[in-house]
Amino acid sequence: MYTFEEIWGNQRLLLHLRMAVKNQKTSHAYLFIGGAGAGKRMIAKTFAKYLLCTSQQEEPCGICDSCRVFGSGNHPDVIHVTSQKKTLGVDEIRRQILETVDIKPYHYDKKIYILHQAHTMTVQAQNALLKTLEEPPAYAVFLLLAENSDAFLPTILSRTVTLKISPLTEEEIRMYLIQKGLAAKEEAAFFAAYGQGRIGHALELIEDEAFRQMREDILAQMSRLSAMRLSEALLLAKEWEIFKNDSRFLDIIGLWYRDLLAAKSLRDEHFIIQKDKKELIYAAATEPAEVLAKKAAAVTKAKERLIQNANFRLTMEVMLMELKENGNQ
Ligand SMILES: [Zn+2]
CATH class of the missing domain: 1.20.272 (Zinc Finger, Delta Prime; domain 3)
Incomplete structure (x- = not known):
């Protein structure tokens, strides 16, 4: 799980991320924009795994200590920032980011924050985050996952590299479902049509009895x-x-x-x-x-x-x- 090869579509975006890591030109903050089920989480997690991988190959190697821990879902230097409420508020940003960001990574070179539903961040939350985005510790990387960029302050947008995740075509999703053995050939087109370009959505429907x-x-x-x-x-x-x-x-x-x-x-x-x-x-x-x-x-x-x-x-x-x-x- 979580290799670039496994991700369908969005090849230019993936190439951009891989080259940035290879050339050691990664930014401190990325904003991934895409509809629900478009693959934001998959892409962000693969990128995080690659950033932390110690093997320096074309892909996250899957066998170094970091990749192995990543596979367990409990990587000490990957922090998922979430909220139980409808918005991502200033308290969450303080508690989950500001209070921990100055603590160096446990084992690896980087400490990665993945902000889920980042488009729900309140203005106060964004302002609280802004200072850290302006002067981040060298090891910190922020991956903001959002469904759109409408609610972001211009100051946040100017501090992040925005990457738009495009939906896949029905045909791409159909091929994906067939090749991964997730749906029978006859059913695959139906679920692909229903997924409306969102692979996560198609997968949910397949599971939905x-x-x-x-x-x-x-x-x-x-x-x-x-x-x-x-x-x-x-x-x-x-x-x-x-x-x-x-x-x-x-x-x-x-x-x-x-x-x-x-x-x-x-x-x-x-x-x-x-x-x-x-x-x-x-x-x-x-x-x-x-x-x-x-x-x-x-x-x-x-x-x-x-x-x-x-x-x-x-x-x-x-x-x-x-x-x-x-x-x-
Ligand atoms: Zn590795």
Whole structure:
């Protein structure tokens, strides 16, 4: 775990970090920006491991004392700065950083602070940290992990090297899942599409049994929808109330229509995302493409309405009526 080779995508950024270590030109503070699940933690931890590795190779060697301790998750010179609250406040910065930063590293050349959810730092917290960033001890390195840079003071930004972590493409995530044996070939594209460029998100979904079950249930219902009478279909609105706070079920329905459209208009399996369900999809793709496109749009519209806090049951009933329109009955 935690080698550069294992990280997919963001190759330029990784090269930058590796060269900095090799040429001994590392900065005292880095700001990693990327959405939740984009791989900030993975990249920061690999960089930290590499900074502390004593072997001076192309990768963290994995066998020196530092790398071995790192693997145990208890490296004495890596400090994870976290908060139990919604924000990273001045007390946390004082207690976890300011009170310890002058103590030299225990065993190695560097002492690395990884600040999680750094975008939640309060202004006071940032001001408290600023002085240390301006005059850090030679051994200290700060890795700030943040979802965006909006909340940072310009003075903090000017003291840190900002590195943007870009999301992976669906294809990159799909290949990753297959090559790592994390998802079957037929399922991988589906989880990749759901991950929306965030590998951590895709991995979470794979582990999420409730999500898998929800998908099975919804797809079974959708494949029966055109055979249902309208009154029967409208009962689904009530059944789906259990998903009221989990809009992912609408993504599942949206993807269902996207796949029906691919099966209908492109007639090419390659474009079907949910390859594990392709029999179901081909069997259900009986309506003209224009009708399917309208239905896909109805799902998107319903999702928007729910975001605007429209009544759940009513929104679902309207959507189901639209999904039943121009059907086979
Ligand atoms: Zn090592």
